[in-house]
Amino acid sequence: MPPMTNVNGNVVCSNRFLRGVVEGFYGKPWTTDQRRELFRKMNKMGLNTYLYAPKDDYKHRAYWRDLYSVEEAEHLTSLIAEASESSVTFVYALSPGLDITFSSAKDVTFLKRKLEQVSHFGCKAFALLFDDIETDMCIADKEVFQSFAHAQVSVTNEVYQHLGQPTFLFCPTEYCESRAVPDLETSQYLTTVGSKLLPDIDILWTGPKVVSKIISVEHIQKVTKTVKRPPVIWDNIHANDYDHRRVFLGPYDGRSTALMPHLHGVLTNPNCEFESNFMALHTLATWSKSTVDVTKKEAEGGDNSVVTSDIKLETEGVTEDSTTKSEGGIYDRNAAIKLAIKDWLEEMKTPKNGGMSLIKRSGNVSVITDSVTTVNTCMTMTPTTTSSYTQPVMCPVNTLTGEPIDIPKLPSSPSTDSAFDSTSASSISKDSEEGEGAEPMDISSSPAVSTTPPSGVLSETTSSKQEGGSAEKKVEDAQPSTSTAEGKVPEAETMQVDYEGVDLSPSNPLEMQTDTEEVKSRINPLYTAQPVTFDDLAMLVDLFYLPFEHGPFGVHLIEEFIWLKTNSRVVSKCKRTLRSTAEDVKEWHERSSKYDKSCQSVLDMVNRLLNAPNRAAVYELFPYVYELKGVVALLKSFVKWLGSNRGYKDAFLTGKEEPWVFRGGLTGELQRLLPIDGAVDLFHQKPPESPLSTVYIIRPYLNPDQDGVYEVCRKTCDDGLDGTDVFPDHPALIGDKLVGSFLTLSPEFCFVALDSSEKVCGYVVAALDAKDFYKKFEVAWLTDLCNKYPKPKSEGNLSPAEEIINSFHSYKVYLPENLYKRFPSLLRMSLLPQVLMDDPAVAKNMMACLFAALKSNGSSGVYCEVNIGDKRMLEFYTKMGFFDVPMLDEYSEEVLILGRSF
Secondary structure (H helix, E strand, O other), X not given: OOOEEEEOOEXXXXXXXXXXEEEOXXXXXXXXXXXXXXXHHHHHHOOOEEEEOOOOOOOOOOOOOOOOOHHHHHXXXXXXXXXXXXXXXXXXXXXXXXXXOOOOHHHHHHHHHHHHHHHHOOOOEEEEEOOOOOOOOOHHHHHHOOOHHHHHHHHHHHHHHHOOOOEEEEEOOOOOHHHOOOOOOOOHHHHHHHHHOOOOOEEEEOOOOOOOOOEOHHHHHHHHXXXXXXXXXXXXXXXXXXXXOOOOOOOOOOEOHHHHHHOOEEEEOOXXXXXXXXXXXXXXXXXXXXXXXXXXXXHOOOOOOOOOOOOOOOOOOOOOOXXXXXXXXXXXXXHXXXXXXXXXXXXXXXXXXOOEEEEEEOOOEEEEEEOXXXXXXXXXXXXXXXXXXXXXXXXXXXXXXXXXXXXXXXXOOOOOOOOOOOOOOHHHHHHHHHHHHOOOOOOOOOOOOOOOOOOOOOOEEEEEEOOOOEEEEEEEEXXXXXXXXXXXOOOOOEEEEEOOOOOOOOOOHHXXXXXXXXXXXXXXXXXXXXXXXXXXXXXXXXXXXXOOEOOHHHHHHHHHHHHHHHOHHHHOOOOOOOOOOHHHHHHHXXXXXXXXXXXXXXXXXXXXXXXXXXXXXXXXXXXXXXXXXXXXXXXXXXHHHHOOOOOOOHHHHOOOOOOOOOOOHHHHHHHHOOOOHHHHHHHOOOOOOOOOOOOOEEEEOOHHHHHHHHHHHHHHOEOOEOOHHHOOOOOOHHHHHHHHHHHHHOHHHEEEEEOOOOOEEEEEEEEXXXXXXXXXXXXXXXXXXXHHOOOOOOOOOOOHHHHHHHHHOOXXXXXXXXXXXXXXXXXXEEEOHHHHHHXXXXXXXXXXXXXXXXXXXXOOEEEEEEEOOOHHHHHHHHHOOOEEOOOOOOOOOOEXXXXXXX
């Protein structure tokens, strides 16, 4: 074990064992205020080291030669001093590898001068990082150095000695086993680094891979043998800069406490979003303090009492033990989660507003920008499809002074001519490859799962008495169950455990609302001030777990949907077989009902989370929970459609399964469950400018919805405007013309959107086979219309209503064969303008739900007719991926045909 000391009665690792945070991700660096807050949290948690290495700080990496200005120096000096006051070692890192000429005395002088300047700010620890760079040396370096490793080591040793041999870290270019050439034990590069680098310089290492699922003692022993010293782990287990649709809130895991005697430290490189890292830091701190003495004391109910390791806090889909046992003690992952959530809940209840606003980010996700000016946080991200680690683009404004930055052209060197090509960056692309398919997701694909929805990593049922302020707190921990031969799973047994000392008393609801929010709560009953709970954060952690595994509740959402979809034929009238029994139908509906409740619990959690007083955390988490909320609502609607006896073709059920892939995390997995792989653009939704908890429900059309659908049709029929006054004598006329035939002849492909008062605010109606639909239309619906609306006697000076009625008596179906072959289905859609303003995602979710229903029944495309003067709907359909379909013959000068495939 690393050296130990006794602090306030708790046994902890000595300061020589580095444990803390590295700000080393690609993306917008944290702000000065966030770093100050980080130091305070680290001090409270017992973390002792902070490594400053944001890839997109231009004076750290791209323009490493530039000295800091007076204003910047003041900020850095203040940060270093505050870190020291919090007993945190501030390690300042430079990444000169993009364009340094190692044999150039001038470049080496630049390097010494830059680090020497920072040392004058009070910094006593430094690092040189040579990760994610090209390995070819320039001609000048080849004439002086035997190899790339010799060049790096020579400069590092010289700088280290020049600074007076302070605490010093070195990040090699081959910083994980998968990048060692040809392998870890025979790499000439690592062998040279190990033998030539001065022995007191620590080496940073990420493990077997860039993002390592497991780091074993055996692996570290091999690393130590090669580099001649115990490494310091640069841990990317919580890093999310390679996929901006994911955020990782799970525990520190996959690293045995037996590692500690073999390491010089562990530094976690966490999520780009500062407020999302509480769980990562807290559980790392728990891990670093996990010794035999501490664990025994906690188990006996000491100051930091935890649930003992024999209590199962995880549910379905997890077979591995939740604890990491070692000679050095026990790190109980689930106990660490519980402790972290308890403290995080207090953070979420604490009002915090950092002047934050949403900005567009790569990957259709937003990030937060703070209005407070800070040191060198002047980078933005550019979208890329070839690289996970996105290259920086210099921001034209210095956030310290607000003045424009005159950034000079980068000097080039033979080895780094393409280092700043944001669309190529070969060395960075390798990181993407490492992170996207190297290891499978740790989840089970068995369709037979428990009918009892797991409640996340921890489930805490709280019965609160608002007046007395007391609360009954229990945990229901479902044990993993086994499948029967028939694919049915028995109800899981549960265990109840009292949480002592966990304060879940709700805050004053009024403290959670701004004036605007109070108005919204009166208008929208779903916009409540209900406080976020322990259960909510437990579910949030479960849904955004770790890179290589989803939480048990997330696995439940995936597997139960697969079961419902696969077995939906038992409730389909047109596909039900003789082997389908009443018990089968009953089981499907029971599991469907439970799945609906599981989905609703996610939506409720999101709504409570968005009302949390900690607005800084809300804004940073909002883009992720917003996307998750949309896809869960969509799954909820699709399952309702499956159970509505509408029919589900075998062709889809026997189709090729989606593979487990990383991109998008659990939200991406859930999206891929829907049969609309050709319409994934519908999932790319820009979050609203500010968090909102308005809920719009999308579900299959029911007969009582007709009046509501007709009303929406009437209020949007006049080229997007309210047409009620246009047809005063015939209020149902426009509905009969545009949507009535779909509701009557094709109700199985009609969906409605309901607002918070459960009033219809939008619809999408469709016919699976347009040719078959029009045959029924002519025989049944058109005849009824003509009988209902007699032809006007006069043929001149007709009112708008009379013109429409007259068209019924001279109607001709238009369906060219070339249109039908490409787009066999027909649709019409409309939403009230206010809905599109509040949440544009409602329209995309409705369309996605319809496309899933159409494609699962064999359709490959859909078309619609739009009046050429209806600019609103033309723009709307265009944004939905529809395009103008040229006709072989003339149709109408007033109508456009738009279509899209899926």
